[in-house]
Amino acid sequence: MKFGLFGSAQAQRGGPDLDSGQGFRDFVDYNVEAEALGYSSSFVVEHHFTGFGQISASLNLLTFLAARTSVLRLGTAVLVLPWHNPVLLAEQAATIDLLSGGRLEFGVGKGYRHNEFASFCIPIAEAEARFEEALELIVRSWTCEQRFSHHGRFWNFNDIIVEPPTFQKPHPPIWMAAGQPDSIRKVARRGAKLLLDQFASTALTIERFNIYKAEVEACGRRFDAMDVGVCRAFYVAKNAEDKARAIEARLANQQRMSKLATEPGSAAKSSMLSFDHTLDAAGESAMYGTPDEIAAKLDTLRAAGVAQVLLNGPAGSLTNLRRFAREVMPAYGEQAVAMV
Numbered sequence: 001m002k003f004g005l006f007g008s009a010q011a012q013r014g015g016p017d018l019d020s021g022q023g024f025r026d027f028v029d030y031n032v033e034a035e036a037l038g039y040s041s042s043f044v045v046e047h048h049f050t051g052f053g054q055i056s057a058s059l060n061l062l063t064f065l066a067a068r069t070s071v072l073r074l075g076t077a078v079l080v081l082p083w084h085n086p087v088l089l090a091e092q093a094a095t096i097d098l099l100s101g102g103r104l105e106f107g108v109g110k111g112y113r114h115n116e117f118a119s120f121c122i123p124i125a126e127a128e129a130r131f132e133e134a135l136e137l138i139v140r141s142w143t144c145e146q147r148f149s150h151h152g153r154f155w156n157f158n159d160i161i162v163e164p165p166t167f168q169k170p171h172p173p174i175w176m177a178a179g180q181p182d183s184i185r186k187v188a189r190r191g192a193k194l195l196l197d198q199f200a201s202t203a204l205t206i207e208r209f210n211i212y213k214a215e216v217e218a219c220g221r222r223f224d225a226m227d228v229g230v231c232r233a234f235y236v237a238k239n240a241e242d243k244a245r246a247i248e249a250r251l252a253n254q255q256r257m258s259k260l261a262t263e264p265g266s267a268a269k270s271s272m273l274s275f276d277h278t279l280d281a282a283g284e285s286a287m288y289g290t291p292d293e294i295a296a297k298l299d300t301l302r303a304a305g306v307a308q309v310l311l312n313g314p315a316g317s318l319t320n321l322r323r324f325a326r327e328v329m330p331a332y333g334e335q336a337v338a339m340v
Contacts, residue, residue, distance in 0.1 A: 001302055001332040003324075004041030005034055006077055006198070006231045006310035009061065010053040023053065026316040028065055033318060035072040037325035043075035043107060043195075043229070043310055048083075049119045052256075059092045066100040075105035077195055077231070077310070078177050081138075082111055082130035083120055087157055089134075090141035094166045102167035107175035107195055108135060130154055135174075142171035175229065181211050188215035198231035198312055199254065201285055202297065205230055206304040213305070225307035233286040234311040236294065236323040243289050246314075251282040287311070291327040298332060 009027035011020045031042050044061060047054040055061055062074045074096065079089065097104040110131035111117060117124040133152045140148065141162035150157045166172055176187045177195040187194050194212045196205050209228055216223045233250060237243035255277060287294045301309065313320045 001298065001306070002040045002226070002308050003329055003332070004039055004043060004073065004075070004229070004308065004310045005031065005312070006043045006045075006229075007312040007315075008045045008047070008055045010315055012053055023315070024061065027061075028068055030316050030318065030321065031065055031072060032068050034321055034325075035069050037322065038329060039072070039311075039321075039325070041073035041075055041105065041310070043077035043105065043231075045077055046079055047113070048116050050115075059089075059096060062104075063096050063099070066096060066103065072103065073105050074100055074103045075175065076107040077175070077229075078107040078109035080111040080116070081108050081134035082122055082127050083116070084134065086134035086137040086155060087141055087160065087162060090138045090162050091164070093138075093172065094142065094162070094164050097166045097168055097172050098164050100167070102172075104166075104168070104172040105175060105193075106172040107177065108138075109177045126154075139171060139174075142166050179208065181208075184208055184211045185215040188212050189219060191221075193227040193229070195310075196228065196230045198233050199285055201281065202300055205285075206301070206306075209304060209306060225305050228306065229308050229310045230301060230306050231310045231312060232297075233288070234294065234313050234320070234324060235286070235288045236291060236320055236327065237289050243283075246288050247279055247283040247286065250286055250288075251277070251279055254282060291323075294324070294328055295331065298328070302332070 010023040012018060012023060014020065034042065042065065044055050044058050046056065046058045048056050058076050058079060062076070065072070066074055081089075093104060093106055108131070110127040111124070114124065117127070122130070133154055137150055137152075137155060137157075140150075141160075142165075144161070147159050147161045148157075149159055173193055174190075175193040175195050176190070177197065178184045178187050179197060179200065184194065194208075196208055200208070209230070212228060213223045216227075235243070235246045237246060258277070287297050298309070311324070313324075
């Protein structure tokens, strides 16, 4: 198995005595150490208008991180295409891929949080159509060697050729987040890689993994388990009480996120919000506990064929990062753990 990171930095608001950039610098340092410890990748989120400082400009942060690392894969999980000019996004992503020597993992999605669409004044009903048009334009921008024009429902461009070229050919790997069976099959048919969320139960995650695998093989391609990234929260607890407190905090964060994402008065829910709001469910889907307890959950995933786990831990906790690398990771593959 390979282990990467998944998550967000945090920039706090405050007066002139508060250094709002410290959370971002801590996040970069955290990733630099993760690379030294043998973690293979770092996927960052994109969110807006939360009030609690999540990453909004993912590609800017990854550019800075690229300059501080040498082999860490740099992922987006995910860039929400309905909010972006697709040609400008293609240029920015290609620039990171070029400067990093081909380390970009380009994760995209259509979005699911009601508050973000409402604040951007973009109808959430347009999300899928905007996503499809944007992705088509991005791939064409990366692969077309001749000038082209585009006149679509949402975007119009005349006589363009997108620069710079990407380092990876024909373009950086494309990842998509999906949870519903039909959406997962669509990701497989596109030839994209699959990101599975951190909130679904272990059993549901394995079910989704198998749907993707079956569809890839039905399309006549060889399935590669590294084409699926399973996101999990992780925390190496000091004791049972410490684990219980961490699970309570996780549930509170899930509920805060769900409140932002759900339209008031609406029963419609994204697959991202389909988790049970209970302590048992919050604990089951997370890798919290002793190294042996975490290993038991990893063993279940490994037995199902999962090969890549993306870990979301307490912000900036180097102790947690190091303990997992030294006490859990060595039993799961080829990654050498540096004793930093």
